[in-house]
Amino acid sequence: MNLKLMDKLQSWDPLGYGVDSYETEIVDVLQAVHVVNDISQLARKIQAIYEFSFEEIIPLNTCEKMAKELLVIKNSSSCDL
Template sequence: MDTSEMNRRAVWVMEEWDPFAVGKDHYDAEITEVVAQLQLLDHPSDLAKQIQGIYRASSEKWIPLENCVEVSYKLLALKYEAKCII
């Protein structure tokens, strides 16, 4: 899997997440920021904190860190899958 495929899959994971139950088409800016952070971060807690901050900044609503950790593991699994394919 190349980086562009990883990014497409990451976008799909984030679209399906819908933490505020407002519909998956309402998070384009947040998803773009999260995917950018995915390129930089390798630890689930670090990525989860970034996800929490991104969504809080845009909506002024708080998401429990545990929920963000769950999605961060899914995203990082994609990243490691992309790195490990020979």
């Protein structure tokens, strides 16, 4: 699951700096995905993480789309023992 989440985030370039520009933010968003289960809450968290680092605001609807995709990955993954 974490690898799928990482792949999704690593291919996202919300501010146009290049996909290799967000390593720290990806780790922070991954942590948030494990804690937050609400799309709106996660979207606001994603927006805040990137705003803190780059002092630019990603539109909330863009963050909501990513939050939804991340939560789908999280909720569709199962841990088979």
